Amino acid sequence: MQKTGQPTINDVARIAGVSKKTVSRVINRSPLLNDDTRKRVEDVIGELGYIPNPQARALALRRNFLIGLVHDNPNAQTVLNVQQGMLEALQGTEFEMVVRPLDRGSATMLDDLRHFLERQRLFGVLLMPPVSENDSVAKLCDSIGCRYVRMGSAVIDDSEHMVASNDREAVRTATEYLIEQGHRRIGLVAGPHGFRSARERRLGFEDALAAAGIALPRSMIADGNYTFESGLVAAERLLDVMPRPTAIFSSNDEMAAGIIHAARQRGLDIPRDLSIIGFDDTPIAAHVWPPLTTVRWPIASMARSAALKLIAGADDGSDLVEEPSLFLSTLIRRASVSPPADADT
Amino acid sequence: MQKTGQPTINDVARIAGVSKKTVSRVINRSPLLNDDTRKRVEDVIGELGYIPNPQARALALRRNFLIGLVHDNPNAQTVLNVQQGMLEALQGTEFEMVVRPLDRGSATMLDDLRHFLERQRLFGVLLMPPVSENDSVAKLCDSIGCRYVRMGSAVIDDSEHMVASNDREAVRTATEYLIEQGHRRIGLVAGPHGFRSARERRLGFEDALAAAGIALPRSMIADGNYTFESGLVAAERLLDVMPRPTAIFSSNDEMAAGIIHAARQRGLDIPRDLSIIGFDDTPIAAHVWPPLTTVRWPIASMARSAALKLIAGADDGSDLVEEPSLFLSTLIRRASVSPPADADT
DNA sequence: CATAATCTTGACACCGGTTACCGATTAAGA
DNA sequence: TCTTAATCGGTAACCGGTGTCAAGATTATG
Numbered sequence: 001m002q003k004t005g006q007p008t009i010n011d012v013a014r015i016a017g018v019s020k021k022t023v024s025r026v027i028n029r030s031p032l033l034n035d036d037t038r039k040r041v042e043d044v045i046g047e048l049g050y051i052p053n054p055q056a057r058a059l060a061l062r063r064n065f066l067i068g069l070v071h072d073n074p075n076a077q078t079v080l081n082v083q084q085g086m087l088e089a090l091q092g093t094e095f096e097m098v099v100r101p102l103d104r105g106s107a108t109m110l111d112d113l114r115h116f117l118e119r120q121r122l123f124g125v126l127l128m129p130p131v132s133e134n135d136s137v138a139k140l141c142d143s144i145g146c147r148y149v150r151m152g153s154a155v156i157d158d159s160e161h162m163v164a165s166n167d168r169e170a171v172r173t174a175t176e177y178l179i180e181q182g183h184r185r186i187g188l189v190a191g192p193h194g195f196r197s198a199r200e201r202r203l204g205f206e207d208a209l210a211a212a213g214i215a216l217p218r219s220m221i222a223d224g225n226y227t228f229e230s231g232l233v234a235a236e237r238l239l240d241v242m243p244r245p246t247a248i249f250s251s252n253d254e255m256a257a258g259i260i261h262a263a264r265q266r267g268l269d270i271p272r273d274l275s276i277i278g279f280d281d282t283p284i285a286a287h288v289w290p291p292l293t294t295v296r297w298p299i300a301s302m303a304r305s306a307a308l309k310l311i312a313g314a315d316d317g318s319d320l321v322e323e324p325s326l327f328l329s330t331l332i333r334r335a336s337v338s339p340p341a342d343a344d345t
Numbered sequence: 346m347q348k349t350g351q352p353t354i355n356d357v358a359r360i361a362g363v364s365k366k367t368v369s370r371v372i373n374r375s376p377l378l379n380d381d382t383r384k385r386v387e388d389v390i391g392e393l394g395y396i397p398n399p400q401a402r403a404l405a406l407r408r409n410f411l412i413g414l415v416h417d418n419p420n421a422q423t424v425l426n427v428q429q430g431m432l433e434a435l436q437g438t439e440f441e442m443v444v445r446p447l448d449r450g451s452a453t454m455l456d457d458l459r460h461f462l463e464r465q466r467l468f469g470v471l472l473m474p475p476v477s478e479n480d481s482v483a484k485l486c487d488s489i490g491c492r493y494v495r496m497g498s499a500v501i502d503d504s505e506h507m508v509a510s511n512d513r514e515a516v517r518t519a520t521e522y523l524i525e526q527g528h529r530r531i532g533l534v535a536g537p538h539g540f541r542s543a544r545e546r547r548l549g550f551e552d553a554l555a556a557a558g559i560a561l562p563r564s565m566i567a568d569g570n571y572t573f574e575s576g577l578v579a580a581e582r583l584l585d586v587m588p589r590p591t592a593i594f595s596s597n598d599e600m601a602a603g604i605i606h607a608a609r610q611r612g613l614d615i616p617r618d619l620s621i622i623g624f625d626d627t628p629i630a631a632h633v634w635p636p637l638t639t640v641r642w643p644i645a646s647m648a649r650s651a652a653l654k655l656i657a658g659a660d661d662g663s664d665l666v667e668e669p670s671l672f673l674s675t676l677i678r679r680a681s682v683s684p685p686a687d688a689d690t
Numbered sequence: 691c692a693t694a695a696t697c698t699t700g701a702c703a704c705c706g707g708t709t710a711c712c713g714a715t716t717a718a719g720a
Numbered sequence: 721t722c723t724t725a726a727t728c729g730g731t732a733a734c735c736g737g738t739g740t741c742a743a744g745a746t747t748a749t750g
Contacts, residue, residue: 022700027737033697049463052737056735056736059706060704060705061737076424080421097444119396404708405734
């Protein structure tokens with residue numbers, strides 16, 4: 001009788017002349033096992049092309065091998081970078097990634113997430129900003145008994161549950177660079193309220209100006225929501241102020257692209273009339289003209305690290321190389337910054 | 346003794362005073378079941394918050410509830426749109442999406458994919474372009490016994506395995522629009538070789554010109570690879586030709602954005618000096634200045650339909666509403682097209 | 691050489707659901 | 721009343737792996 005489908009552990013055991021338990025030992029690399037037996041079983045496995053059934057394994061081990069990526073981030077490139085970094089970490093393991101976009105602002109968001117976690121009984125979840133900044137989401141994971149790691153722009157949880165970048169410091173450095181170049185009238189296009197990243201970046205901006213003794217009038221701050229349009233609108237406002245700012249720090253690249261457009265529509269030359277620094281270093285930063293000086297946000301590395309943190313201890317703690325929890329962003333100097341044309345300090 | 350963990354089917358059966366078989370019947374919506382009993386069991390399920398263990402179900406039913414999204418598309422927005430559409434279709438079902446990016450051009454791509462499919466024993470996979478255009482990938486799925494649905498820009502498989510847009514016709518319509526506006530010297534920035542979409546779009550462009558009796562000199566065609574930079578480079582070439590084209594069709598939006606930049610660097614006004622049409626209608630199309638006239642590619646709807654096609658027949662064929670296989674793209678008229686300034690026909 | 695300690699290995703129950711088979715109970719129809 | 725059908729339970733086997741525990745083989749020790 002022709003066996004259909006994949007070979008099972010029983011087939012391997014029968015052909016190798018051992019018990020299924022022994023085959024199981026081979027699969028799980030049990031150390032208490034004769035080398036000859038192991039070799040023989042491995043040969044049969046290779047010959048048959050046997051692959052253990054993940055569902056059966058999951059059932060017997062009482063845990064599955066699914067890791068969730070929970071996100072409500074509007075930036076496609078960012079989400080994909082995170083997926084990329086996460087999958088890198090999962091590469092070679094038996095874990096798979098399942099993706100769960102959340103509808104930010106939806107009243108049922110928390111219930112949706114609970115339902116998702118309970119149904120699938122995930123091994124763990126990786127929380128992307130901005131949903132990762134929501135403490136009740138973390139509490140929910142805890143109460144369900146689902147491991148989680150949060151990604152964010154500031155440390156808001158212990159190192160076991162958090163992978164963060166240091167946006168405040170990075171923006172401070174970037175702003176200091178503008179000051180070093182001679183800028184004194186520097187505008188800020190801030191991110192949306194409720195985003196921790198927006199807050200941290202704004203704080204870093206204020207830090208730098210305060211340290212340099214530069215006043216920051218309210219008129220030099222415009223709100224945005226991380227979209228191209230909002231950057232454009234915010235720039236209209238800032239560029240209406242007289243005297244005009246000679247430089248603008250934008251809380252992300254997308255808005256910086258909007259600022260560039262607004263400036264160009266007014267006939268301003270970048271960087272001669274207006275210097276701009278963005279944040280993220282998404283592809284758009286290199287595409288705009290002139291190429292955007294920006295802060296590189298290592299989101300893919302963060303995701304990779306977060307995923308490793310999540311699955312650490314899943315195996316026998318063999319590779320318990322403590323994953324870093326804090327990532328430093330670096331300033332990428334391109335062509336959108338120069339000293340101000342009118343040195344009027 | 347305090348029971349830890351989730352309630353099992355046995356708990357439900359005991360409390361409801363029925364057998365686990367009956368509970369199973371309720372879960373699987375067996376028709377031969379008294380309404381009273383069903384109600385009682387459902388109440389207990391709700392009370393306990395019982396959720397069937399997906400792994401155990403998958404094991405017993407000999408199939409799992411994972412659907413793969415296989416992609417090697419470089420456009421983040423496109424990939425995310427597909428994920429969005431796919432998850433919409435999976436909403437409310439017991440299926441989950443696992444994502445598998447493939448390294449295009451990698452020699453081991455096919456082996457990677459095989460390994461993935463065999464390990465996870467997916468219920469099915471959704472193939473995104475351009476990998477979906479690879480027949481050996483489809484053959485691989487077949488040989489492994491994994492259902493698949495391909496997405497693409499032309500019908501290259503039977504309707505059971507294919508969801509396609511009609512790019513050729515859409516581009517023909519778009520090009521005809523340029524001709525109607527009075528353009529006669531129309532350039533094409535083509536997509537990369539090996540992309541079916543690139544070929545279809547080029548054919549549609551040629552169709553329109555041939556039908557209008559307009560010659561298409563080789564100098565009016567420039568190759569690109571769907572990136573911003575390649576669009577910029579291609580535009581440099583086309584705009585060097587004398588007499589200059591008065592309009593350019595770009596095979597995607599990203600390249601169209603590059604073309605806009607190139608034109609602006611030369612001091613050309615869009616659309617007065619140069620009309621441009623793109624393809625995809627990604628967010629970038631609305632962000633550039635002027636807003637880009639483009640062809641809307643309903644990729645999210647296609648993904649949704651593809652996913653539904655994939656899981657159709659998973660249930661008892663109850664909802665066998667034949668999913669559409671062909672999607673029509675529509676022309677979105679914005680501000681990047683006008684009649685040519687120099688009517689020299 | 692006897693005995694203990696160690697290494698290998700297999701029998702068996704179990705994870706949490708499923709189906710198959712058969713029997714029991716109840717209700718409806720003849 | 722008897723037949724028939726619908727509804728449900730009991731038991732058992734099964735999906736394809738895992739843990740426990742003890743037996744048999746091997747080696748070290750007295």
